Amino acid sequence: MLMTALPNLPSPSPQRHVGAGRGNNSGAASSEGVYMRDMLRDIIAVVLFLVGTWVIWINRRPKSLPPGPPAGLMGSHTHLIPKTEPWKKFYEWHQMYGPVISFTFGPQNVISLGSAKAAWDLLEKRGDIYSSRPRSIVAGEILSDGNRGIFTPYNQRWRNWRSLMQAGMNPTASSAYRERQASESAVMLKEMLEKPEGHKDIIKRYATSVVFAIAYGRRVRSLDDEIVVRNSATENYAGKIVLPGKFLVDSWPILLWIPKSLQWFRWDAEVHRKMDTELYMDLMNTVKSQIDQGIAKDSMATRALSKQAQFGLNEEQTAYALAAPYAAGVGTTTTAADILLMAMLNYPECMKKAQEELDRVVGPHRLPDFSDEDALPYCTACIKEAQRWYTLAPTGFPHAVLQDDVYEGMFIPKGTTIYSNLYAIFQDSEMFPEPHVYRPERFLENDDPRFINFTLQFGFGRRICPGMHVASASLFLVFTRMLWSFNILPKKDELGRPIIPDPSVGQTQLVRAPLPFGVVLEPRNKEVSEVIAREAEAAEESLKDWL
Numbered sequence: 001m002l003m004t005a006l007p008n009l010p011s012p013s014p015q016r017h018v019g020a021g022r023g024n025n026s027g028a029a030s031s032e033g034v035y036m037r038d039m040l041r042d043i044i045a046v047v048l049f050l051v052g053t054w055v056i057w058i059n060r061r062p063k064s065l066p067p068g069p070p071a072g073l074m075g076s077h078t079h080l081i082p083k084t085e086p087w088k089k090f091y092e093w094h095q096m097y098g099p100v101i102s103f104t105f106g107p108q109n110v111i112s113l114g115s116a117k118a119a120w121d122l123l124e125k126r127g128d129i130y131s132s133r134p135r136s137i138v139a140g141e142i143l144s145d146g147n148r149g150i151f152t153p154y155n156q157r158w159r160n161w162r163s164l165m166q167a168g169m170n171p172t173a174s175s176a177y178r179e180r181q182a183s184e185s186a187v188m189l190k191e192m193l194e195k196p197e198g199h200k201d202i203i204k205r206y207a208t209s210v211v212f213a214i215a216y217g218r219r220v221r222s223l224d225d226e227i228v229v230r231n232s233a234t235e236n237y238a239g240k241i242v243l244p245g246k247f248l249v250d251s252w253p254i255l256l257w258i259p260k261s262l263q264w265f266r267w268d269a270e271v272h273r274k275m276d277t278e279l280y281m282d283l284m285n286t287v288k289s290q291i292d293q294g295i296a297k298d299s300m301a302t303r304a305l306s307k308q309a310q311f312g313l314n315e316e317q318t319a320y321a322l323a324a325p326y327a328a329g330v331g332t333t334t335t336a337a338d339i340l341l342m343a344m345l346n347y348p349e350c351m352k353k354a355q356e357e358l359d360r361v362v363g364p365h366r367l368p369d370f371s372d373e374d375a376l377p378y379c380t381a382c383i384k385e386a387q388r389w390y391t392l393a394p395t396g397f398p399h400a401v402l403q404d405d406v407y408e409g410m411f412i413p414k415g416t417t418i419y420s421n422l423y424a425i426f427q428d429s430e431m432f433p434e435p436h437v438y439r440p441e442r443f444l445e446n447d448d449p450r451f452i453n454f455t456l457q458f459g460f461g462r463r464i465c466p467g468m469h470v471a472s473a474s475l476f477l478v479f480t481r482m483l484w485s486f487n488i489l490p491k492k493d494e495l496g497r498p499i500i501p502d503p504s505v506g507q508t509q510l511v512r513a514p515l516p517f518g519v520v521l522e523p524r525n526k527e528v529s530e531v532i533a534r535e536a537e538a539a540e541e542s543l544k545d546w547l
């Protein structure tokens with residue numbers, strides 16, 4: 001049957017028969033040759049049939065699945081996805097196939113949402129089924145034993161964890177940290193005056209101290225503090241292992257069937273799990289002993305420990321939950337501030353406009369404060385636009401869908417990984433004309449509530465960043481106070497030419513960050529140093545009894 005279905009292969013020429021011209025055996029040899037030739041033809045036909053069937057099978061795409069690129073021979077798109085900046089490839093596919101595309105990563109179905117509308121429609125309006133996370137074997141299970149909520153599927157354990165995050169960082173709780181943010185940012189400016197070249201670490205110390213105050217009610221005076229060093233080591237490791245494709249077992253869970261002692265992907269992760277648990281328990285136990293001594297400051301830890309049963313978290317789960325603000329809040333805030341500086345170097349005219357606004361509203365005798373926020377719309381627009389212009393979470397953080405669904409006629413199978421492709425969303429020229437240009441005015445010209453209350457950079461639905469109020473408040477103070485104090489200027493090369501950082505490149509671990517660049521912080525006038533010295537002194541006074 002197979003043979004008849006295939007066109008006849010051309011006969012080889014008689015001169016080339018095996019054994020041709022070898023005396024008496026030539027007849028037998030020639031029939032043997034014919035036999036061999038037919039067999040070869042059968043084998044080739046079978047191979048072609050199998051390969052053809054395989055290719056058709058692996059490229060089978062239920063008609064209604066979202067469109068996407070053709071798969072490779074192994075049925076996957078993995079080989080098409082670059083290891084660095086994969087969202088750029090997804091963006092290309094969005095331009096070819098539309099705002100909702102599907103592809104596979106290993107055996108895993110993936111759907112990427114490249115428009116805000118699709119992300120809102122699915123991740124927010126249908127949040128009851130789109131709020132889970134894809135299975136994360138190494139980072140979520142082996143390293144974290146299900147204790148890091150950011151990797152946890154949408155279940156009761158996540159809800160308990162999330163209720164502690166909400167209690168600690170909802171808008172009302174977040175406003176209680178503002179005084180702390182104001183004091184630490186005044187100290188930050190003083191440190192910048194003294195050591196302008198260290199501005200990046202200075203911002204990092206600020207962000208670290210803020211999240212430690214929120215989580216544990218303690219202050220961080222230096223990045224050399226032992227708890228910071230231990231936390232950084234932990235987060236560096238976690239940041240590295242969440243990169244897609246880092247571990248085969250995350251795509252091929254069947255590898256969990258090999259004997260545990262041979263599972264090489266466990267070895268490092270288990271060592272780190274022990275270290276992390278020790279660190280997080282130490283941090284929580286310090287607060288317990290402060291509570292016993294009556295010297296604990298209000299924090300997520302005091303709240304969690306006094307209502308542990310209400311939150312439904314055991315000791316270890318509580319300790320891990322309290323570590324989340326550091327894990328998710330330092331790198332993000334520091335990078336977002338770095339992006340703002342990069343924007344100012346690329347668009348000095350925007351810096352001038354923002355400074356004019358600050359001079360008009362705040363004047364020269366005090367630092368900007370939260371009470372100025374409503375009167376500083378251009379500065380606020382600069383912050384939103386920086387987060388759009390250079391997104392630090394280009395594919396968002398992946399969600400997973402809990403049941404089969406249909407969206408605009410497209411089938412979305414249960415268990416699919418869903419990327420909210422913020423890179424593609426922010427490049428949507430209908431929503432953001434000339435998307436590559438940094439233009440804060442776009443946020444002032446648009447009265448759409450989604451522009452006024454812009455939260456796309458913080459993700460979607462029930463998983464939306466719980467730290468967004470803390471982050472926005474920090475960015476407001478860091479940006480306005482830095483611009484009020486300093487002209488942000490580029491460094492120069494040996495020929496005196498300004499070195500402007502290139503926004504089209506970056507480096508990615510858990511977040512995407514600009515490549516390192518230098519800035520010159522030039523105090524704007526003589527009074528700046530006096531005001532900073534005065535406000536920093538008052539800040540130190542208010543912080544003096546913080547451990």
Ligand code: HEM
Nearest residue numbers: 150325328329332333336393397458459460463465467471
């Ligand atoms: C500019 C700064 C920040 C940005 C752009 C940002 C962005 C994000 C994004 C995109 C997500 C994923 C949301 C989703 O799954 O749809 C997320 C999750 C999260 N963020 Fe942030 N974030 C920032 C700062 C912070 C801060 C300061 C904290 C804490 C103090 C924080 C804590 C968290 C946590 C705990 C999650 C996990 C939520 C969950 O899985 O339920 N983030 N963030």
